[in-house]
Amino acid sequence: MMRCWTKVVTLLLVALVIQSCARRKLPPGGEKLIELLEPYDGAQITTFPINFDWTSYSGAKIYRLQIFHADAPNSPFLTLASDISSYELNSPLEDGRYLWCVSISTDSSNFTIHSDTFEFTVKHRVELLFPHDGMTLNLSRVYLNWRTYPDANGYRILILKDDSIIWDRIEFNSSVKTSVPLFDGEYKWCVGVRCGDDSTFGHYSDTLKFIIRQRPLRLISAVPTPGSARDVIAHENKLFVADNQAGVTVIDISDINNPRTLSTFRWEGHWYTRRVLWDNLFGVLITGDYR
Known part of the structure; x- marks a missing residue:
């Protein structure tokens, strides 16, 4: 029995040597x-x-x-x-x-x-399609597009400004529109891919540059809201936002470059605020809600 095992091991070693030499x-x-x-x-x-x-x-x-x-x-x-x-x-x-x-x-x-x-x-890198390197855009939200990668199981999209990441998003399609407004300036972007059962992102694309120059209107400032903004009106130094599931959000714009959220009014029950109006005659805020 021992001789048989010795022969098997010897044959395996010979096979490995032959394969390596081949x-x-x-x-x-x-x-x-x-x-x-x-x-x-x-x-x-x-x-x-x-x-x-x-x-x-x-x-x-x-x-x-x-x-x-x-x-x-x-x-x-x-x-x-x-x-x-x-x-x-x-x-x-x-x-x-x-x-x-x-x-x-x-x-x-x-x-x-x-x-x-x-x-x-x-192993190929992700190929970026739009915006092209050095392209100037008259937008505040940018549509990003790249070539579909074989066996992709998610993409990681990074936007950088002054070499700091300002937007980090995972997407399962080969295109996305930025969910945050971009101000005038120079930006860089790249995309990585996750393949098959791999849990990490790799095969990152080259890093391309694009420039935002908004004309004739220019984005001055932005402030996030707790809901999904559907409508807005301005009264004196305040904005009243129909903030969908969050109710009404009030924003102070006395400093237009640094707006800040003052308060949010939510209604009891599952109400969603879609419209806001200011009645100058009675000096009241009117909202349009549904559930």
Whole structure:
């Protein structure tokens, strides 16, 4: 019985060695004198183009770069030539695992000097569509749009001003409109994605810039309300807001640049305030409510 187990373990070890060598073996007669630099073994690629770099070899006439799918290590799907010790691949690769290696010819025909084989993984970043980088918008609430990411299970949208996050939102569609007003100024935004059962967000997009310039009207200030504002009127130095489920919210606007909430009046029962009117004849506030 012990001999059988010994044979099984030995066979497994031999199989592992053969598999490892199949990935990294050199062609017959090959000599490994090239060192691969980038992408390093195990690297994750999120952007394009991909830069392949390796050590130069004195006397090399031409370098041959080969790229394989990880599950087909003996069949390169890309064979590229370079007369320097680097190559910039501009064609995007699909998400997945890849192998790469380099060979050298000293006579422009036979490739007899070879590198080891390195593995890298491609994981695309989220691609932002709108607003474009540097775009100027005449808005206070901005529509953001990005390309749908395969197997996405939620996106995290960040808006920054002066390098501080001012809006952090999780969305399950590939577009959203900001729920907070944006004042004149310069902003940056980016989007990350959560894939499958992963609980963290990654594959973040590039960070793009947009500018808010509101004409002819300009947003001066803003104040949140406890409900969902449906209507508003101004009387003297106050705003009366029909604040839906929160009733009526009163806001002091004596300092227009720094409005502040004074009070909120909620009705007993499940009443929702949709309209507000001020009656100058009787000096009373009239509300329109429903439930």
